[in-house]
Amino acid sequence: MNQKIRYTLGKQERLKSRKAIEHLFKQGKSFSVFPFRVLYMLEDVAILQESSNDNCSSKRLQAGFTVSSRNFKKAVERNRIKRLMREAYRLQKYELQQSPALDHLNLTLFFIYVGKELPEYKQVFEKTDTILKRMIKMVNDCN
Numbered sequence: 302m303n304q305k306i307r308y309t310l311g312k313q314e315r316l317k318s319r320k321a322i323e324h325l326f327k328q329g330k331s332f333s334v335f336p337f338r339v340l341y342m343l344e345d346v347a348i349l350q351e352s353s354n355d356n357c358s359s360k361r362l363q364a365g366f367t368v369s370s371r372n373f374k375k376a377v378e379r380n381r382i383k384r385l386m387r388e389a390y391r392l393q394k395y396e397l398q399q400s401p402a403l404d405h406l407n408l409t410l411f412f413i414y415v416g417k418e419l420p421e422y423k424q425v426f427e428k429t430d431t432i433l434k435r436m437i438k439m440v441n442d443c444n
Contacts, residue, residue, distance in 0.1 A: 306395055308391055308392055308395070309391065310364075310394075313363075314362065315363065315364065315365065316365030316409060316411060321409065325342050328342060329341055329342040329411070334428050334435070335428075336420060336428065337412055337413065337414060337415065337428055337432060338412075338415050339410060339411065339412055339436075340410070340413070341409065341411070341439075342408070343406050343407070343439070343440065343443055344406065344407045345406060346361075361398070361403045361404075361406070361407055362397065362398055362408050363407075363409050364390055364394070364410040364411070365410070365411040365412070366383045366387055366414075367411070367412070367414070368382045368414040369413070369414070372415075378419060381419070382414050382419065382420065382425075383414075385420065386412055386429070388422075389426045389430075390433075393429055394433065397433050397437050397440070400437055400441060402440045403440060406443065408436070408440060410436070
């Protein structure tokens with residue numbers, strides 16, 4: 302049977318834990334696709350389950366989003382950009398989730414918007430697509 306794809310971004314899939322975010326910033330790797338900077342960390346599931354009793358470690362893919370208040374003084378603008386980023390990610394993450402390498406790995410992503418101007422949705426969508434394709438390649442190469 303054909304199973305319908307659910308394009309959701311639930312609470313479990315969002316990176317909210319302060320500890321996890323600090324760990325990502327300390328030990329994660331990064332790359333840039335203007336106007337984004339992406340921090341990511343690939344970890345083996347077996348190692349994580351031994352070292353942590355967190356609920357978060359059971360999730361294979363988590364993502365966080367942020368915009369600098371230095372470049373966007375108004376919260377309305379920052380929130381709009383984050384909303385655009387989450388929407389573009391939500392609609393395109395399915396291919397990354399289906400990667401067979403994620404069966405044995407946890408992937409944590411953090412999107413940072415570093416541009417200085419308010420983006421159009423089309424630009425955010427295209428750059429998110431580029432980022433996710435690059436992440437799929439990295440995940441598959443890691444396995």
